[in-house]
Amino acid sequence: MESTFGKNIRVTVFGGSHEPEIGVKIEDLPEEAMDIDEERLQSFLDLRAPGNGPFATKRKEADRFEITDRSQSEDGSWQLRAVIKNTDQRSRDYKKLADVPRPGHADLTARYRYGDGLNMAGGGPFSGRMTAPLCIAGGIALQYLEKQGIKIGAHILSVGDAQDRAFDPLAPEIDMVKGMEPGKIASLSEEAAEKMAAVILKAKEEGDSVGAVIEIAAAGVPGGIGGAMYDGIESILSPIYFGIPAVKAVAFGAGERAAGMMGSENNDAYCIEGGEVRTKTNNAGGILGGITTGMPLTVRLSFKPTPSIAKVQESVNLKEMKEEQLRIEGRHDPCVAVRAVPVCIAATAIGLMDAMAE
Ligand SMILES: Cc1cc2nc3c(=O)[nH]c(=O)nc-3n(C[C@H](O)[C@H](O)[C@H](O)COP(=O)(O)O)c2cc1C
Numbered sequence: 001m002e003s004t005f006g007k008n009i010r011v012t013v014f015g016g017s018h019e020p021e022i023g024v025k026i027e028d029l030p031e032e033a034m035d036i037d038e039e040r041l042q043s044f045l046d047l048r049a050p051g052n053g054p055f056a057t058k059r060k061e062a063d064r065f066e067i068t069d070r071s072q073s074e075d076g077s078w079q080l081r082a083v084i085k086n087t088d089q090r091s092r093d094y095k096k097l098a099d100v101p102r103p104g105h106a107d108l109t110a111r112y113r114y115g116d117g118l119n120m121a122g123g124g125p126f127s128g129r130m131t132a133p134l135c136i137a138g139g140i141a142l143q144y145l146e147k148q149g150i151k152i153g154a155h156i157l158s159v160g161d162a163q164d165r166a167f168d169p170l171a172p173e174i175d176m177v178k179g180m181e182p183g184k185i186a187s188l189s190e191e192a193a194e195k196m197a198a199v200i201l202k203a204k205e206e207g208d209s210v211g212a213v214i215e216i217a218a219a220g221v222p223g224g225i226g227g228a229m230y231d232g233i234e235s236i237l238s239p240i241y242f243g244i245p246a247v248k249a250v251a252f253g254a255g256e257r258a259a260g261m262m263g264s265e266n267n268d269a270y271c272i273e274g275g276e277v278r279t280k281t282n283n284a285g286g287i288l289g290g291i292t293t294g295m296p297l298t299v300r301l302s303f304k305p306t307p308s309i310a311k312v313q314e315s316v317n318l319k320e321m322k323e324e325q326l327r328i329e330g331r332h333d334p335c336v337a338v339r340a341v342p343v344c345i346a347a348t349a350i351g352l353m354d355a356m357a358e
Contacts, residue, residue: 001118001125005240009190010349011137015083017122017129023083024269025135030357033144034070034078044139044183047342048132050331051088053183055200055338058331060088061129063245065136067278080307082136086129089122090330099319100326103305105313111318122274125251128245128336131343138346141353145248148221153177155186156337157215157300159205162195164188169253169282172217172296181213182304186341204334205236210345212337213336214344216299221286223353225290232290244343246336249302253285301344308332 002014009029015022042065051060062086069081086095098116101107106126118124142152157164164187168175179186179189179193187193196212203210226233236254241250249256258266261283268279279295286297308328315326333339 003125003243005243005350006354008234009350009354011134011223011354013130013137014034014134015130015133016119017086017087017127018089018124019086021083022084022129023081025079025081027079028073028357029078029080029143031076031078032147033140033353034080035143038067041136041144044142044342044346045132046134046179047340048135049118049182050129050333050339053067054204055185055197055333055335056183057333059090059193061086061132063132077277080140080179083330084108084132087242090320092303094116096326097328100315100324102307102326102328103313103315104304108318120332122193122330123245126221126245128333128339131244131340131346134244134350135342135346138343138349141349142345144353145349145356148220148356150218150347152216152218152348152352154214154216154341154348155188156193156196156341157213159196159212159335159337160199160210162192162199164192164196167215167217167296167298169217169285169296169298169305172219172298174219175219180341200338203305208334209230209306209309211305212333212335214301214303214337214341216297216344216348218286218348219298221292221294221352222296223292225352226287226291227358228290231358233287233292233351233355234290236355237299237348240347240351241299242345244301244338244340244347246303246306247301248290248304251300251302252287253298254283255285255300258283268293268315297348299348303335303337303340304339306333306336 002012004012012025049063050057065082067082068357071079088356155177185193267285268281282295286295317324
């Protein structure tokens with residue numbers, strides 16, 4: 001199965017969790033984006049790879065990418081195709097899920113939509129594993145945006161009731177994020193990371209899972225990117241964010257908090273700084289009318305708790321059409337957000353690169 005994002009630069013992710021490979025095809029890349037530092041790209045992918053530390057699934061995948069095509073079109077734009085081999089599938093863990101769907105996962109709805117021929121082992125095309133090829137495209141976009149003076153960062157803002165401090169919306173401390181390493185919790189405060197780790201490990205011990213919020217910031221984004229209505233930055237970024245499995249809410253700037261403010265509080269007052277128009281606050285998260293203001297872009301993504309949990313759950317047997325208890329085998333993340341931080345950065349980079357190519 002494959003799925004495509006993008007209007008100007010098209011990113012197509014293909015494969016499945018227990019297929020021989022997963023991969024990405026990128027079409028209409030500008031020449032400058034083809035100057036790829038492959039070592040840095042691999043390090044970026046490593047941040048998401050499974051098998052590292054107590055917060056991630058024990059599935060062991062090296063997630064080494066291989067570029068299988070680099071070609072230039074007659075109009076001068078570039079195409080790139082890259083794959084990652086799946087090496088540690090354990091499909092037996094998923095046999096019984098074909099008839100007894102996991103509550104909270106896509107097993108039942110995938111069957112409604114695609115019938116029972118789809119390989120849903122490991123979550124199939126709905127798996128968090130599909131975010132690995134997204135990170136290849138995102139890592140390339142990130143390197144391209146850096147050359148344009150744009151920097152993107154993210155951290156876990158909260159897990160359950162454990163909270164990190166938020167980015168400064170006027171000057172996000174992207175370089176201050178700690179724990180940007182495989183298997184670690186990315187946060188601004190180390191104390192918060194310890195508290196979040198404790199919440200995740202407690203959920204894991206109890207055979208449960210826990211949700212989280214990831215905060216993303218992009219600095220150096222010039223004013224004037226995006227457009228009216230469906231060409232707006234929120235309209236461009238939201239589909240790629242919702243393409244990340246388990247994302248349930250997207251909030252730009254003050255997001256839903258804006259609904260509780262007075263206009264005089266929410267409006268970001270203008271000022272002149274260094275000869276440029278700036279705002280004194282940034283409730284808009286760097287976007288007004290779908291167009292960037294030149295202030296940092298800030299977004300929060302809410303992740304639901306991992307659906308696959310060790311606790312016994314109520315489900316149904318679709319073959320026998322009777323209710324049945326389900327005990328899930330297999331290896332799962334107790335909090336998907338831990339490995340999703342680079343994915344959020346990748347999605348933002350791809351969306352911005354596409355919007356900037358307009
Ligand atoms: C990085 C990442 C890892 C994930 N790992 C798991 C996992 O181990 N087990 C699981 O049940 N769901 C996992 N998910 C979430 C499911 O893929 C997702 O909840 C499911 O496809 C249903 O889609 P929805 O939650 O968007 O409705 C992961 C998601 C991401 C982003």
